[in-house]
Amino acid sequence: MKIEYRNLRVALLGAGSVGSQVARLLLEQGDELASRVGAGLELVGVAVRDVDAPRDFDIPRHLLTTDAHTLIRSADIVIELMGGLEPAREYIHLAIASGADVVTGNKALLATYGPELFAAADQVGAQLYYEAAAGGAIPIIRPLRDSLAGDRVVRVMGIVNGTTNFILDRMDVEGDSFENALAIATDLGYAEADPTADVEGFDAAQKAAILASLAFHTAVPVESVHREGMTTVTAAQVDAAQKAGYVVKLLAICERLTDAETGVEGVVARVHPALISRRHPLAAVHDAKNAVFVQAEAAGDLMFYGAGAGGVETASAVLGDLVSAARRHVAGGPGVGESTHANLAVLGIGAVTTRYQLTLVVTDKPGVLAQIAGLFSEHGVSVEAVQQTVATAPIAADGSRSVDEPLTATLVIVTHEATDAALSATVAAVSANDAVVRVESVLRVEGDTP
Amino acid sequence: MKIEYRNLRVALLGAGSVGSQVARLLLEQGDELASRVGAGLELVGVAVRDVDAPRDFDIPRHLLTTDAHTLIRSADIVIELMGGLEPAREYIHLAIASGADVVTGNKALLATYGPELFAAADQVGAQLYYEAAAGGAIPIIRPLRDSLAGDRVVRVMGIVNGTTNFILDRMDVEGDSFENALAIATDLGYAEADPTADVEGFDAAQKAAILASLAFHTAVPVESVHREGMTTVTAAQVDAAQKAGYVVKLLAICERLTDAETGVEGVVARVHPALISRRHPLAAVHDAKNAVFVQAEAAGDLMFYGAGAGGVETASAVLGDLVSAARRHVAGGPGVGESTHANLAVLGIGAVTTRYQLTLVVTDKPGVLAQIAGLFSEHGVSVEAVQQTVATAPIAADGSRSVDEPLTATLVIVTHEATDAALSATVAAVSANDAVVRVESVLRVEGDTP
Known part of the structure; x- marks a missing residue:
């Protein structure tokens, strides 16, 4: 019948x-x-x-x-x-x-x-x-709106763009350069002819705005999302991250926090490449897959994983x-519409504190490490760990080592949590120091220590 | 106000x-x-x-x-x-x-x-x-009931017991024996004084019944869940799995399938230890964490991760x-009650086809591999891969090798998909063969090939 x-x-x-x-x-x-x-x-x-x-x-x-x-x-x-x-x-x-x-x-x-x-x-x-x-x-709306309706979300960290995750995963697993990995992504149909929306983080920023609104019951406009693309991530950075127990991912991070300067409680959303521990569940998100990692006061750590795109x-x-x-x-009954009853302030990236990994090339003479460490402490940035590689003299085109040029060493410094402002001031001071040949890279570190 | x-x-x-x-x-x-x-x-x-x-x-x-x-x-x-x-x-x-x-x-x-x-x-x-x-x-009810309401779930594979995942993770990461890992789980409060409900899979079987009912819109009673505990998993099995690119997990698997013999379409739920590829998202579920991996026709692979227990x-x-x-x-409006409109048949473990890994110790003489391979093919079980270790003579208590005893070799055989019945018949035939010293272990292999 x-x-x-x-x-x-x-x-x-x-x-x-x-x-x-x-x-x-x-x-x-x-x-x-x-x-x-x-x-x-x-x-x-x-x-x-x-x-x-x-x-x-x-x-x-x-x-x-x-x-x-x-x-x-x-x-x-x-x-x-x-x-x-x-x-x-x-x-x-x-x-x-x-x-x-x-x-x-x-x-x-x-x-x-x-x-x-x-x-x-x-x-x-x-x-x-x-x-x-x-x-x-990925089912994320109903979990955030209904399943977690009796809880307080603290932070959402998402890999929300498949194209960039595919590229970064290739760079990590195969050692590809950004350009090679992008070319393969284009060949396989993961990247569009003009990949700007993906690799510059525009697509991820839109999703960050939606996720932040949903998680914190507050309207978060896309213009307020701090956005950095991932075109500057190099094979050397990915390799160095791997050796230190990290992987580089393009993350969309939405958090509820209190601005230390103003005392205002609010929401910040940001998109940028970051290091996360290889033990973190987000590190196991390979290929063009997406995942949203949610931290809530009572529920603790949750993750939602799946295909972020595809017809x-x-x-x-x-x-x-x-x-x-x-x-x-x-x-009848309630639907899944917007909920903005919390109506928190939307704060800028300046309110965020996170950890950073800085890679510096310095001249190798006694006292340099102490000098650099002094600059960090002057700007209120506390150092968690320093790794110094074996000093080498620059190598000339004919393969010989110049004896006139000073020896250089590479310092990889991981900081404790610091504000964007404090970190920027530290980087400026470090760059201006005579002993520093160059600042090789600055990357944020998210999630737990490996 | x-x-x-x-x-x-x-x-x-x-x-x-x-x-x-x-x-x-x-x-x-x-x-x-x-x-x-x-x-x-x-x-x-x-x-x-x-x-x-x-x-x-x-x-x-x-x-x-x-x-x-x-x-x-x-x-x-x-x-x-x-x-x-x-x-x-x-x-x-x-x-x-x-x-x-x-x-x-x-x-x-x-x-x-x-x-x-x-x-x-x-x-x-x-x-x-x-x-x-x-x-x-872990929010799983609303995703299965609402988010996937327009899709067809094919399979649910869950790590749904924190105690046993903690134990197996310790065995994998630290090389612990089952007994040691259980003792640590008890010390840390992850395992109860009487761990039977966890390690024998009773707790996981209850969750399997609930997940199967939910995913397939069919009432699945707990008595119909095939259940094997994980107390028989040895450190040697975990180590061998690791070397082959696998990890051992206690899985609750619910699937929709057609019984090849009767042609009846139905649902099977089962709980047992199994090998899964280290590349599989479930392999990254460490400590006492839980996760439910869902495969749906349209959505593809999804995973829901979080704390499976805790006040x-x-x-x-x-x-x-x-x-x-x-x-x-x-x-007003609809709640999240039971849905059994599909009302599929609930089938036994015999209807399941999956892959198996068998570890056999055999006497090392010409023609043994061919004999064993013949037994598999006679019972309709197709071999995907065979690995044979270097032959060694049994070692006596004083450390000397007996020259009277025949040399033995270890065969690790991974099959293509086969039914439980075909595999059992094969194992019986292999055990009875003169060249086989013993069947060291038989484990199911779930998920994709590494």
Whole structure:
């Protein structure tokens, strides 16, 4: 006996790599989803720019339309997978205004216009679901919003960009240079022709804004996220990190802290390359995989791991949201919308304290280490460990060692926690010192000591 | 201005390590929870056996009672953290009958009487929340029920017992014997005085039953879970696994598969020690940490990592459920109850195919490998790889090598996927072969090849 359900009308906007997989799964597994929802899910149309464009899945011709407005007005639930800011923003407003619930995977849109869209939805009692925007296929929204609703999140550290993790993993495992690893990522389709959004951390910064908002019940705009890319990470740095028991990862870090100077409690979000211990669970995130590591007061350390991108993988998150939206249509109740009741201050990178690893090339004469250590202590930065390599004279082109040039040594210094400001002042003072040939690199160290 | 909320009355049953932390967090952070719920949460009483017993947190005397019945009847939400089957089962029935929603962390109860309790709740529209029962602090219920509601779970592989993971991690990292590692786990409070429930896999089997039910929308009773403990794992096995690129873990595996003989599609749950590749994300789960690795058709590989036990950690999961239950009281809507609509057959271990690693000591003469390989092929088990160590003569007590005894060699054979039945028949035939001195060990190999 086939059960007859009331049908919910689903409109899909966009049929790219994620959208076409959502259409396929909806058409192929609609009956199974219906039994989970208690209502039928009918895909009533797919709005695209060009109905004749080739797609990963052959969507039946009669479902395709270029008239998004009419489609949106006819739907109970609208799934927006077009990407970009406009017309996605306009369409979502239209959907909300016509009484539909919305599912979106558009992180750029949410990181930019999130508060405006959530407010619009709130006003009419509509819901905006966005699991696919925060971490691809990784279930992170419901754990943060519901499972941890009785706890206090302290810090979120995420590997939230697959392209850069693939590159850094290649550099770590295969010893590749950044350029080689990027070329391989491009060949394999992990990196786009213009990789700027990934390697400069723009994509990660958008996700950091969404995760910070979610974890701390506070609207965190993408412009407030401190962002450094990972194009400056060298094979030598990765190799040195490995020898010291670390791995270099591009991390999105969101934390709740008190600014030591002003006493203001607030939230800071930042994206930059950092060293983490090889024993840390994030160190085991290889290839293009993503993971979000969460520290909460009561629950302790948690981690959520999975595919951060990919058409069919991300479609799983979209369909999970669709089922939630549909269940709410059937049974009522709260959705997974924004929550900003904590409304904490959003602080700048200056409020952050973390550990640093500095690599310095110095002239090898007595007293240099004491001099350098003095500079650190003058600026209030406490040294945790120093490693000095065997001194060598510069090697000339013919392979001989110059006896006129002074011998040099390499100092690798790991500090205790210090503010960005204190560290910057220390680096300036160290650079100006006569005994210092050059500052080879400065990297933040996150997570526990190996 | 203090916002006045309607108060929801919360009753707590049990004040052990988890219960006393739940009481503490509720009393200390009640206002913060109220702002997340939109209603006050008032702890109206804590039912205990002995009001004078010492506890981790000093619960105000006036809240303690030995009269659970009266307390339960007065509550909107009942939190059951007593453990054991009775009277926990009776109390939950009473709570449901008096119209309360229930939060429980009692895995033994759910694995044994789950269907009965869910049916009772269903009948009156009450909800039964159980995040803490499935994986301690790890958020796994909502990801499986909601985030993956639009996907099809294929397999769940979990490290769901902290005690045994601590022991196996010690054996792997420090080279300890099982006995030494167990002694250390006992000293550190990770293992109980009687470790049977942990090391024989009973605890893991209860969680496997709950995870399988959840992942496959099918009631899986704990009696149907195939269970093997890990007391037989030796230091030599762990060492050999390490050399071959594997690590030994006690895994709870739940999968959806088709029985090759009968053609019946169903679910199998099993708990046993197994080899997994060191590159597998589960291999990076150290100490007493837990993790649940989920494979879904669309989402691909996901993993959820965190503390599987501990008073305050588990309290986080309980409070997350409490907030969900409270939100439902305020806003209505669906809860996180059982879902058994798929109602698949529950199959035995015989239906499972997996890979195996066999270690055999054989007499070293020409043709033995061919003979052994013949036995595998006769029983339909295909060999993936064979490694043969240098042959050595048995060493006598005085350190001399006997020249009368035949030389022996050790064969380590990894098979392709085979059924339990085919493998058992092969092992019997191999054991009976004259050239085989002994079968040193047989271990399943799970996950991908290193």
